Amino acid sequence: MKNYLNLNLSLLYWVLVAPFSGQFFKIAPIFRQMVFIGVRAAPMVALTSFSVGVTLAMQAAHSLQQLGAEIYVPDLVTVTLLRELGPVLIAVIVIGRSGSAVAAELGTMKVSEEIEALEVMAINPIRFLIVPRFLAMLVMLPVLTILGNYVGFFGGWTVCHYALGFNTAGFILRALESATTWDLYSGLIKSAVFAWVVITIACNAGLHVDGGAEGVGQATTASVVYSLLAMLVLNAVLTGIFFFGS
Amino acid sequence: MNDVDTTPVIEVTDLVRVFGKRTVLNGVSFKIHRGETMVIMGGSGCGKSTLLRHIIGAMKPTSGSIKIFGEDITHMDERELASIRRRFGMLFQSGALLASMTVGENVALPISEHSQLSDDDVDQIVKRKLQMVGLTGFEHLKPAEISGGMKKRVGLARALALDPELLFSDEPTSGLDPIMTAVVDKLTLELTRESGMTALVVTHDMTSAFRIASNMIMLGRGSIIAQGTPAEIRSSPNPEVQQFINGEADGPVPLNLSQDDHEHRQHVAPRPLISARGRLSRKMP
Known part of the structure; x- marks a missing residue:
């Protein structure tokens, strides 16, 4: 826990303070990480969101039909995706895909003395390795969430259009009418918070690997488990604050 | 001196x-x-x-x-x-090269991090250092593609990169x-x-x-x-x-x-x- 806080503090130092004292981080590695964390995850995010959108619409239709209120299916799909399922699902995918990869990569670097070599070359590992991953995640997770929301709506639309006989304009109108911009913003705030938690937990796990290949495996598992737990608990807390607070 | x-x-x-x-x-x-x-x-x-x-x-x-x-x-x-x-420069027992970078990038790393030289100058230095350890033309390989002894020599080239x-x-x-x-x-x-x-x-x-x-x-x-x-x-x-x-x-x-x-x-x-x-x-x- 102490390590984790230390990591957060030195990250903040390198992102916010150090650039003003002339120690800039490089931009190119950030983009490289953005491609890995964000762009390569896009197909998986799209497929998952589409399935969830379809499932949501089908289940909503099933329940709402009994009340004769099928007209509300788009409302339910949009609001659920924007507020909850979008941020959470995309975070789950990114934890499984990128968080674990970051933990394993850093762990392997630690085990093979690469990180020590960086320190001896007077290159700070936080600045050199962690800052690009952190910033890339902070940008890409919300971006992926937006993508996921769109694809999820599309999934909902396919069910509404082909099974429930909505016309496209009607679907869009209902969806726009029910959702407010705050629904979108709250989801994006959530995903930014998740991004922070996920990447710091993964980096922390990777940097503190002990003992060879086995240690790398354990760190990877730990990073996924802790990230998932932290993310889900935080989601509950944030939902409470955003929608139940007042 | x-x-x-x-x-x-x-x-x-x-x-x-x-x-x-x-x-x-x-x-x-x-x-x-x-x-x-x-x-x-x-x-x-x-x-x-x-x-x-x-x-x-x-x-x-x-x-x-x-x-x-x-x-x-x-x-x-x-x-x-x-x-x-x-x-100072340090040669690690295992070489400790960064696996995600090529041999050339590894040797260039301390130079580009600690000096303001242009990319061309850095390339020149990297070539010279690799030549010193008998690895001319290996710049574009990844550490995983060369032998253990070569890794060590690249490690030495990297340690000497800044003329310590x-x-x-x-x-x-x-x-x-x-x-x-x-x-x-x-x-x-x-x-x-x-x-x-x-x-x-x-x-x-x-x-x-x-x-x-x-x-x-x-x-x-x-x-x-x-x-x-x-x-x-x-x-x-x-x-x-x-x-x-x-x-x-x-x-x-x-x-x-x-x-x-x-x-x-x-x-x-x-x-x-x-x-x-x-x-x-x-x-x-």
Whole structure:
């Protein structure tokens, strides 16, 4: 826990303070990480969101039909995706895909003395390795969430259009009418918070690997488990604050 | 280069390091002057690596002082340490190349991080350094695509990238064939004799050690058991030294150790990599 806080503090130092004292981080590695964390995850995010959108619409239709209120299916799909399922699902995918990869990569670097070599070359590992991953995640997770929301709506639309006989304009109108911009913003705030938690937990796990290949495996598992737990608990807390607070 | 500076490049005084109840380094003192090549030898687990880690500032001693370029590094913070570290190069036992970068990028890394040279100039330096270690044209390969000995030579090229005043080598010749060993030794000799570089080499390879050393230290159980020029070491009356340099299986250092003995003798701590300042240490909560 102490390590984790230390990591957060030195990250903040390198992102916010150090650039003003002339120690800039490089931009190119950030983009490289953005491609890995964000762009390569896009197909998986799209497929998952589409399935969830379809499932949501089908289940909503099933329940709402009994009340004769099928007209509300788009409302339910949009609001659920924007507020909850979008941020959470995309975070789950990114934890499984990128968080674990970051933990394993850093762990392997630690085990093979690469990180020590960086320190001896007077290159700070936080600045050199962690800052690009952190910033890339902070940008890409919300971006992926937006993508996921769109694809999820599309999934909902396919069910509404082909099974429930909505016309496209009607679907869009209902969806726009029910959702407010705050629904979108709250989801994006959530995903930014998740991004922070996920990447710091993964980096922390990777940097503190002990003992060879086995240690790398354990760190990877730990990073996924802790990230998932932290993310889900935080989601509950944030939902409470955003929608139940007042 | 031509100042008649008599301050030792490295001065270690009464270095003591205790891990738990075990004293890993017990009152080690020595000096290395400019242009010298100091070879540290000793059996496995005698504290060589721990000593090296202290000198590069990766670990903090329990007591005693380490001065590099006349400055005490034991109480330095990260930034002061970084400015000292820019002046030395280190070759790791495994090479410790960054696996995600090519050979050329690895060698270029310290240059592009610590200087404002243009990419073309950096490329030129990288080519020259790789040529020095006999690896012309290997820039575009990844570390995974070259052999262990080549990795080590790339590691040496990287350590020399910034023309350091001081070079640390952890077993520079293990895993190299005899010819490459000679190449690396010759390079070390040239650099120390001609450009006044100082070298501290930890090695098991006696041929190479006697070839390059201007001074030698033999460590045993955490303290110095013999110290002197290669000639003095060779004619040392100490049977432990003789056993070591002649590579005899049995002698004062017994062949078989019981578990107890081993625990007593094996001073190697679980490799505490990263800096010892707790910033990045130990496990997840």
